[in-house]
Amino acid sequence: MSGIGPSLHPRFNRRSVLQAGSIGLMSLGMNHISALREASASPVLPEIKAKNVIYLFLSGGLGQHESFDMKPEAPADVRGEFRPIPTSVPGIDICEHLPLLAQRAKHWSLVRSLTHKYNEHSEGHVIMLTGRNTLPPTFNASKPMPGDWPSIVSVAGSLLPQSNNLPPAVVLPQKLIHSSGRVIPGQFAGVMGPRHDPWFIEASPFHPKTKGAYPVYEFNHQKGPMHTAGLKYQAPNLALSEEMTQPRLMKRMDLLKNIENQRRRWDQEASTRSFDRYRQGVISLLTDKKVHEVFDVTNADEKTLERYGRHSFGWSCLMARRLVEYGVNLVQVNLGGNESWDTHGNMFPHLKNQLFPPTDQAVSALLDDLSESGLLDETLVVMAGEFGRTPKISHLPQHYDLPGRDHWGACQSILLAGGGITGGTVVGASDKHGAYPVSDPQTPESFAATIYNALGLPPTAAWHDDADRPHHIYHADPIPGLLV
Known part of the structure; x- marks a missing residue:
């Protein structure tokens, strides 16, 4: 497959123009319609094991x-x-500032030996969001490229069958965008083609200076706590506008039928059925109150908000739980955009006061909810970043008042819970300085394979390009020692 070069402009046939016009007739913004982009049917339709994944990135x-x-x-x-504190599982200690997760150690396991060779943010994002330990030939740190490896979410979304009026795989609450405004690569479908890009539920606004779980735990790595006016967590508004009454909607649908009949006369290809599903999905989202409730997390009941937290991390984890309950199989939750966890300086106060409290609260509430509802057994929760941090603390006084750590791909710890894994276990170990794995090293490929396996995708699963060539998704075995 070849992408369109930067100096070329895309060409549109009559079918594409009519589809775009039909979307406009229903008064839906393109930002919402793009979310309904449906993947072409894959030749591989695996038997799903009724399992799900929530990827906390x-x-x-x-x-x-x-x-x-x-x-x-x-x-x-x-x-x-x-300092470490003991968890509810003897022999496993974690940070003193994660007390709620420490109490729930029976639900989760750790891998302390995930390793790759990349220390730059864009490289690490590509590696950990695609599950590939080598960079694509077309890699560009400054922007996504058509030749990039497809993200885990794109692959799963293209292979998993859609069980309701939402896609089988989504990302929330925002795209990952650098403070400079450049979009970080690794999040999209790449070589699979833009029609397989994930659905981004962009509930969280981009701001170049702010980090963390606003409004309660908002901060800046240089300035400390912040309170930026105007930041609002708002899920997609799928309701009909005031002027779009039900009778008017029906009239628009009649007009759409006429346009569709014209288009059928021009083109009898299978894409006609795809357009039918687009239209049905739009109408279903507009009229399904359950979908509106899934997204309306900021107005949840007081008890729920108290447990998850009234902040962007809590609302995002709550939305992820609701989406899984509704039937979405893979939800990637970006816990903090704009490289919020990049603690080069002021690391200890920012982790202690701004990053760990909302994470500990929201992830613990998520695990409790999934456990109490019976969904944890069939839902794998994974938490990882693009890399770990350097063994030695460093200080950049020209930028930060206090010390921190730099990027370190050679070793990081990841947390996994539910999905049939054995809780209260540790896979792998690092050396005495936490620099390199000394036992059971794991790769981004084994990490991705663990996610695909939890989703019920078989080892033979593959996506097919436009020339019908298969591209297998497994590049390693799932992480051993986790399954019951």
């Missing part, structure tokens, strides 16, 4: 020393300021 990179692989016996410039 920590853009910026969580330090293993400050979270799940603490080194209390290491020198001070390695171990840092935080």
Whole structure:
């Protein structure tokens, strides 16, 4: 497959123009219609095992020393300021500032030996969001490229059957965008083609300066706590506009039928059926109150908001739980956009006061909800970033008042819960400084395979390009030692 070069302009046939016009007739913005982009049917239609995945992605990179692989016996410039606390599972200690997760250790397991060779943000994003340990030939750190590897969400979304009026795989609450405004690569379908791009539920606004779980835990890496006016968490508005009454909608539908009849005379290809499904999906979303309730997380009941937190991390985890309950199989939740976890400086106060409290609260509430509803057994929750942090603490006084750690792809810890894995276990180990794996090293490929396996995708699963060539999705076995 070849992408359109930067100096060329896309060409549109009559069918595409009519489809675009039909969308406009229903008074739906293109930002909403793009969310309804449907993948072409794959030759592989696996038998789904009624399992789901929630991928909590920590853009910026969580330090293993400050979270799940603490080194209390290491020198001070390695171990840092935080101390370990025992969890509810004897022998497993984690950071003192994650007390709620520590109480729920029976639900989760750790992998302390995930490793890759990349230390730059865009590279790490591509590696961990696509599950490929090599960069694509067309990789460009400044922007996504048509030749990029497809994201895990794109692959799963193209192979999993749609069970309701929502796509089988979504990303929330925002695209990952650098403070400079460039879109970070690794999030899209790449070589699969833009029609397989994920549905981004863009509920969280982009702001170049702010980080973290606004409005309660908003901060800036240089300035500390912030309170930016105008930040509002708002899911897609799928309701009919005031002027679009039900009778007017029906009239528009009659007009759409006429346009569709014209288009059928021009083109009898299979894409006609695809357009039918687009239209049905739009109308279903407009009229389905359950979908509106799934998205309306900021108006949840008081008890629920108290548990998850009235902040962007809590609302995002709550939406993920509702989406899985509704039938969406894979939900990627970006816990903080704009590389929120990139703690080069002021690391200890920002983790302690701004990043860990909302994460500990929201993820613990998510695990509780899934467990109480019976969904945890069939839902794998994974939490990872694009890399870990350097073994030694460093200080960049020209940028930060206090020290932090730099990027480190060679070792990071990831958390996994539910989905049939054995809770309260640890896979792999790092050396005494948390720098490199010393046992059971795991790769981004084994990480991705664990997600695909939890979704019920078989080892033979593949997506097919426009020339009908298969591209197999498994490049390693799932992480061993996790399944019951």
